[in-house]
Amino acid sequence: MGASNFVEGVDLAFKVIFGISLFFLAGITTVMLWFVFRYSRKRHPVAEQIKDNNLLEITWITIPLILVLLMFYYGYAAFSPQRIVPKDAIPITVIGKMWVWTFEYEGGKQSPVLVVPLNKPVRLNLHSEDVIHSLFIPAFRIKEDVVPGKNNFMWFIAQQPGEYDVLCTVYCGLRHSYMETKTRVVSEAEYEAWLKALPEKSNEPEGLVILKKNACTGCHSIDGSKIVSVSFKGMFGKSEKVMTNGSERSITIDEEYIKSSLYDPDKDIVSGYQKGIMKTYKGLVSEQEMTKIIDYLKTIK
Amino acid sequence: MTEEKTHHPEPSYLVDTGKYKGLMAWLTSTDHKRIGMMYMYAMMVFFVVGVLLGELMRLELFRPGQQFYGPQTYNGLFTIHGIIMIFTVVIPGLAAVFGNFSMPIMIGAKDVAFPRLNLFSFYLYILGAAIALSSQFMGNGPPDTGWTFYAPYSIQTHTNVVAAVFGAFVLGFSSILTGLNFIVTMHRMRAPGMTFFKMPLFPWSLYATAWIQVLATPIVGITLLMIVAERWLRIGFFDPSLGGDPVLYQHLFWIYSHPAVYIMILPAMGVITEIIPTFAQRKVFGYKAIAISSLAIALVGYFVWAHHMYTSGMSPTARWIFSLLTFLVAVPSAIKVFNWVTTMYKGSIDVKPPFLFALGFIFLFMIGGMTGLSLGALATNIHVHDTAYVVAHFHYIVFGGVGFAFFAAIHYWYPKMYGRMYNFKRANWSFAFLFAGFNLLYFPQFIIGIMGMPRRYFDYLPQFTFGMQLSFFGGILLLIGIVLMLTNLFSKKGAKAPDNPWGGKTYEWTIPSPPPVENFEVMPEMGENEQPYDYK
Ligand code: HEM
Ligand SMILES: [Cu+2]
Ligand SMILES: [Cu+2]
Numbered sequence: 001m002g003a004s005n006f007v008e009g010v011d012l013a014f015k016v017i018f019g020i021s022l023f024f025l026a027g028i029t030t031v032m033l034w035f036v037f038r039y040s041r042k043r044h045p046v047a048e049q050i051k052d053n054n055l056l057e058i059t060w061i062t063i064p065l066i067l068v069l070l071m072f073y074y075g076y077a078a079f080s081p082q083r084i085v086p087k088d089a090i091p092i093t094v095i096g097k098m099w100v101w102t103f104e105y106e107g108g109k110q111s112p113v114l115v116v117p118l119n120k121p122v123r124l125n126l127h128s129e130d131v132i133h134s135l136f137i138p139a140f141r142i143k144e145d146v147v148p149g150k151n152n153f154m155w156f157i158a159q160q161p162g163e164y165d166v167l168c169t170v171y172c173g174l175r176h177s178y179m180e181t182k183t184r185v186v187s188e189a190e191y192e193a194w195l196k197a198l199p200e201k202s203n204e205p206e207g208l209v210i211l212k213k214n215a216c217t218g219c220h221s222i223d224g225s226k227i228v229s230v231s232f233k234g235m236f237g238k239s240e241k242v243m244t245n246g247s248e249r250s251i252t253i254d255e256e257y258i259k260s261s262l263y264d265p266d267k268d269i270v271s272g273y274q275k276g277i278m279k280t281y282k283g284l285v286s287e288q289e290m291t292k293i294i295d296y297l298k299t300i301k
Numbered sequence: 302m303t304e305e306k307t308h309h310p311e312p313s314y315l316v317d318t319g320k321y322k323g324l325m326a327w328l329t330s331t332d333h334k335r336i337g338m339m340y341m342y343a344m345m346v347f348f349v350v351g352v353l354l355g356e357l358m359r360l361e362l363f364r365p366g367q368q369f370y371g372p373q374t375y376n377g378l379f380t381i382h383g384i385i386m387i388f389t390v391v392i393p394g395l396a397a398v399f400g401n402f403s404m405p406i407m408i409g410a411k412d413v414a415f416p417r418l419n420l421f422s423f424y425l426y427i428l429g430a431a432i433a434l435s436s437q438f439m440g441n442g443p444p445d446t447g448w449t450f451y452a453p454y455s456i457q458t459h460t461n462v463v464a465a466v467f468g469a470f471v472l473g474f475s476s477i478l479t480g481l482n483f484i485v486t487m488h489r490m491r492a493p494g495m496t497f498f499k500m501p502l503f504p505w506s507l508y509a510t511a512w513i514q515v516l517a518t519p520i521v522g523i524t525l526l527m528i529v530a531e532r533w534l535r536i537g538f539f540d541p542s543l544g545g546d547p548v549l550y551q552h553l554f555w556i557y558s559h560p561a562v563y564i565m566i567l568p569a570m571g572v573i574t575e576i577i578p579t580f581a582q583r584k585v586f587g588y589k590a591i592a593i594s595s596l597a598i599a600l601v602g603y604f605v606w607a608h609h610m611y612t613s614g615m616s617p618t619a620r621w622i623f624s625l626l627t628f629l630v631a632v633p634s635a636i637k638v639f640n641w642v643t644t645m646y647k648g649s650i651d652v653k654p655p656f657l658f659a660l661g662f663i664f665l666f667m668i669g670g671m672t673g674l675s676l677g678a679l680a681t682n683i684h685v686h687d688t689a690y691v692v693a694h695f696h697y698i699v700f701g702g703v704g705f706a707f708f709a710a711i712h713y714w715y716p717k718m719y720g721r722m723y724n725f726k727r728a729n730w731s732f733a734f735l736f737a738g739f740n741l742l743y744f745p746q747f748i749i750g751i752m753g754m755p756r757r758y759f760d761y762l763p764q765f766t767f768g769m770q771l772s773f774f775g776g777i778l779l780l781i782g783i784v785l786m787l788t789n790l791f792s793k794k795g796a797k798a799p800d801n802p803w804g805g806k807t808y809e810w811t812i813p814s815p816p817p818v819e820n821f822e823v824m825p826e827m828g829e830n831e832q833p834y835d836y837k
Pocket of ligand 3: 558605
């Protein structure tokens, strides 16, 4: 049995299409090479002129036409159920944000991995906070774009316990290739227990929640390691060399500097980094939130 | 004897006869042959740069994790690689080079209808390419959107998107004007007696192509300008945070960019349709079917764009309609393959390098086309869309198809262009490396794509390593093939070429190699009973 309810149909469509294609590829290639061999100038010095043959032409219009319609049908048949979601499907909201996936369960509980119960329909409501992403679970053969401003969805029934890759397939910027997580398929009882244990609301400091919500932590770690850019740990109060309008100067990272970095990131660039990588958060992070971020940064020295 | 004395053969087009000499004589020439050659040289430079960028990506992908450079560099690389290869190499492609060099001769004309407009198109091409490339060196760093410039990312990124987009816009005008020029040329300047259905099939394919260039390119032009407007004026066409619709962008983009695939491939098919009869010494099988299928492809090709968007959240109805139409456009391509193969039947086949490249084309194009079927079908598309499978598929079409047809065309018309031959043995060796390298480079990408490897990934999961490494080695073989081919063609002078080295039947083989400036001493005419491809 396939990892999801769609695997069988999709794989059948692949088999039909690849099967027919392979037959024709092998057939045509063989005939072509045979002609090249048999009618080479050495073996066949004078060409015979063959008249056009309408019957032949009609045959090789009709047969491919029938075959491609067959392929269309298999593709359609396996796809159409993917758009019809059972009423009792468990709704989970997927939040795509540069470059992390978050899964929100009923009651607002959030998880970075997608945990689903075995043999239960699950509906994923796709929500993007910034640009287009696409949620792809290869083992389940499903994918749908996560488009800002649209309410796209997908659904499936997981049929095999295990852990599967979840990837982003629409290019979404710097760390697109790291926008991946797992989906874990567990028994219903395990699922219930897991959901219960999932913390209701995060008890993390407010500033950190804001950083995570805006995916700042996708590039700036909070433990001193380097992801894309300078870590938040020990950032506040540090001296740094920056390029401003092409000339280098030394600054101390204080409230003002953090504000200007967030609202006008390309004004000062820390030496060794490139312009244009971090976008402005003007309009996304309010002054109030900024204060909370700064308060938090002061605590991780 | 007296006749020979009064006979002053016209100088070839390679000899400067005007007021300028050398480079300036070329840059100011409105001769369709020189313009075709200039496109060819420019395109080869872009192609080699594009290839090297591709190899740089393969190098980074040799192992999972970061090897030589970071993700921003990778994202910039695939963007400029795609922009160069699509907008400056394969879209102008065979039409700009061989359409210019050969088409007017093949229909018995002295030049295209508007020679000066033709030179202007060439300068637009150079200007557009220069603007697009300038994006790498100016502003906030190389654009990182991919050649598709999908909104809203292309609106939000701080990199230098505007220059790239504007370059593509200018290149679009070059394409429109070339198309216009060719349409008029084929309508007005065919040799007396040459009706449309007696025109050779390479011009036929250019005719179908030209209509797409003229009718579809303005759509991408305005779309690209909308991006610029949105970035500068925050208008809100496409970015939802400004009130726009990102899926609208995709529709507009693909309404042009799917037909653009046919701008690339139709002339390639046309060239193959010339080469096969010549080397089989046989009338092309199903002349009318091939001519009409070019038009059919151009026409139906307009109505399939949304097969690039099955996962974008379109209605299920839109999805199945576009899937059905996509399958219909597969049929005319299949017809052409059958006709090519049948043309070999009972021929007298001389396997010279152009023919070898044409055989390579047919094989690679079949793989490209057949793997496209699972991209056209809904269920299978959902799985492989935006994965390495697509990367493999379009490289089989644009490189295995258009690229190999381009190589075939160079080897075919080279004697006419330069009045010289090249070394056949080396040409065959370069084919062997290109063909083997190509398949080793791209076939594994089908497999890892089906396994779930997304495209445009700087880094990847460990299960894809083996496939990536095969591709790397394929890339090396391919590079060797390219070097062999280019050095064979351009490093030393071959023996003098006869006027008709391959026994071709189209008009370009009736005139001297290289041709005189005005092509024909006596303008050709087609008799009532004459037919194209009349091998006896
Ligand atoms: C040696 C030759 C080549 C190599 C090694 C190569 C390699 C690559 C690689 C590694 C990618 C990125 C795939 C990804 O990250 O998902 C790519 C993308 C691409 N290539 Fe090539 N390529 C070559 C030749 C060509 C040619 C001849 C063309 C067209 C005529 C072409 C057109 C493209 C396009 C359009 C893209 C997509 C860019 C994008 O995703 O925005 N490539 N190529
Ligand atoms: Cu993403
Ligand atoms: Cu398309």
